[in-house]
Amino acid sequence: MTKNDTTKPTNFIHQIIEEDLKNGANDGKVVTRFPPEPNGYLHIGHAKSICLNFGTALKYGGQCNLRFDDTNPEKESQEYIDSIVSDVRWLGFEWSGDIRYTSDYFDTLYEWAVHLIKEGKAYVDSLSAHEMREYRGTLTEPGKNSPYRERSVEENLDLFAKMRDGAFDEGECVLRAKIDMAAANINLRDPVIYRVRKAHHHQSGDKWCIYPSYDFAHGQSDALEGVTHSICTLEFEDHRPLYDWFVANLPVPVTPRQYEFARLNLNYTVTSKRKLKLLVDENKVNGWNDPRMPTISGLRRRGYTPASIRNFCDMIGVTRSNGIVDMGMLEAAVREDLDTNAPRAMCVLDPIKLTIINQPEGEQEWFELPAHPKDESMGVRKVPFTRNLLIEREDFAQEPPKKWKRLAPGQAVRLRGAYVVRCEEVIRDANGEVVELKASFDPETKGANPTDYKPNGVIHWVSADNSVPCEVRAYDRLFTEANPDGDKERDFHEFINPESLVVYPRAHVEIGLKHAAVESRYQFERQGYFCVDPDTTESRMVFNRTVGLRDSWAKIQAK
Ligand code: ATP
Numbered sequence: 001m002t003k004n005d006t007t008k009p010t011n012f013i014h015q016i017i018e019e020d021l022k023n024g025a026n027d028g029k030v031v032t033r034f035p036p037e038p039n040g041y042l043h044i045g046h047a048k049s050i051c052l053n054f055g056t057a058l059k060y061g062g063q064c065n066l067r068f069d070d071t072n073p074e075k076e077s078q079e080y081i082d083s084i085v086s087d088v089r090w091l092g093f094e095w096s097g098d099i100r101y102t103s104d105y106f107d108t109l110y111e112w113a114v115h116l117i118k119e120g121k122a123y124v125d126s127l128s129a130h131e132m133r134e135y136r137g138t139l140t141e142p143g144k145n146s147p148y149r150e151r152s153v154e155e156n157l158d159l160f161a162k163m164r165d166g167a168f169d170e171g172e173c174v175l176r177a178k179i180d181m182a183a184a185n186i187n188l189r190d191p192v193i194y195r196v197r198k199a200h201h202h203q204s205g206d207k208w209c210i211y212p213s214y215d216f217a218h219g220q221s222d223a224l225e226g227v228t229h230s231i232c233t234l235e236f237e238d239h240r241p242l243y244d245w246f247v248a249n250l251p252v253p254v255t256p257r258q259y260e261f262a263r264l265n266l267n268y269t270v271t272s273k274r275k276l277k278l279l280v281d282e283n284k285v286n287g288w289n290d291p292r293m294p295t296i297s298g299l300r301r302r303g304y305t306p307a308s309i310r311n312f313c314d315m316i317g318v319t320r321s322n323g324i325v326d327m328g329m330l331e332a333a334v335r336e337d338l339d340t341n342a343p344r345a346m347c348v349l350d351p352i353k354l355t356i357i358n359q360p361e362g363e364q365e366w367f368e369l370p371a372h373p374k375d376e377s378m379g380v381r382k383v384p385f386t387r388n389l390l391i392e393r394e395d396f397a398q399e400p401p402k403k404w405k406r407l408a409p410g411q412a413v414r415l416r417g418a419y420v421v422r423c424e425e426v427i428r429d430a431n432g433e434v435v436e437l438k439a440s441f442d443p444e445t446k447g448a449n450p451t452d453y454k455p456n457g458v459i460h461w462v463s464a465d466n467s468v469p470c471e472v473r474a475y476d477r478l479f480t481e482a483n484p485d486g487d488k489e490r491d492f493h494e495f496i497n498p499e500s501l502v503v504y505p506r507a508h509v510e511i512g513l514k515h516a517a518v519e520s521r522y523q524f525e526r527q528g529y530f531c532v533d534p535d536t537t538e539s540r541m542v543f544n545r546t547v548g549l550r551d552s553w554a555k556i557q558a559k
């Protein structure tokens, strides 16, 4: 991606920035940040925020920081940090300078808390959490002042130092900003700015046993980094007056501004780190990067490309109105990318033997097929036509329905890119199960249509003698309900799609894919888009289905 990329779609935040640039605000600088809390893996909602923050900086030749908002040590971990760093890079973005951490600013934040105390704008409160809630009032009633609100500056300085030195237990006291207990906006009713937390921190170790609140840390970190446009989701709109209050009452070097946009909600999935963590912890999925998860790492393993996710984010746009985006849009984005860029291959998922009786054992005729029907530059692939072939079990019908386009007793179909074959005999086992089909090929049909009969259609196939046995994991949507979170009576777990993973252990893919690298993507003709899973070993390849060829979901649901 290049700087000043003016091809990117515009949005209301860009309009604000253009206005700022015109007025010479922020010395003409545009600085944004992406501020994840390292308490889980990133999901598709975060991709929207990443594309917006990094994309905006790119568009205006500015900078975007990656900052870990790490003020909740108990819930955070290095594993999450590492995954986030790798996901942002994979999406194609690079942050400005080093990775930053809110914990880098703990010393300054502490000094700024002391500054507020000295100004008479913060106090140590010794109410219990329960009492604090009672004193806070409600949306319709004002709160009441805490009896500790008028502690002297000296007493507050002394108590806050003791908090820092570990003299108090968790919950015994907190530091609060002294704003207005009668404010209509509850966030301004003396919000907590520091809590005692006797927790080891993944970055600052055991240096601190008090930690700043999100509200106290966020805007100040923005200011310390010179962030000009602090872009967050709409639920922080009510926090903006507090954001501005801190910035106005502290000796900050610059004045950042907060702007809110609507978060991405996607149907047929959940986008909350807490709920995704439950799915992982309860083994409903195989880890954060399970290909059914809406996490970036799950989408990556599923076969999504970074470009498809970025295009999806461009397509949905950035607004201030909440809505639900259809999963079909995300799927369409990857389908579009892979249709253009994925080479074609043939893979039989659920095979049945097709023996070509007029092709001698041991003989191999190689057919050349284009790697891509519309892109010659991708070259050709070679597939061997041998005596023992495999076709899809569902491509054969003993008693074909009308307009059957596949194989049936006595009927002829073309094997994709090779000959037309006619089914001569059906072999069954003792239970009556079809175990093998015998067919003859028509040597006149190499690159030509037969003149005296019409084959039913075209089916895919592979050589049983010379192909790669593999496992195919056909993934589908994780939930059967569009809004798995929307039922008050029933928990989202109840809507997990029992068919979200169907494994085909006996699949065979054409020989050319034998050494395909992990993550390489293909269109399996007539099946959909697939990629090589990292579970692949020397002796066993594993493919994941990214998405089918067409959006069949809507139709299935309508049945
Ligand atoms: P979750 O609710 O999943 O835990 P979060 O908001 O707590 O998400 P953070 O790590 O704090 O997660 O998010 C980092 C940034 O990503 C924030 O600026 C947040 O507003 C943004 N973000 C999170 N979820 C979404 C979403 N669904 N759509 C757009 N932006 C999001």
Ligand code: MG
Pocket: 037
């Ligand atoms: Mg958050």
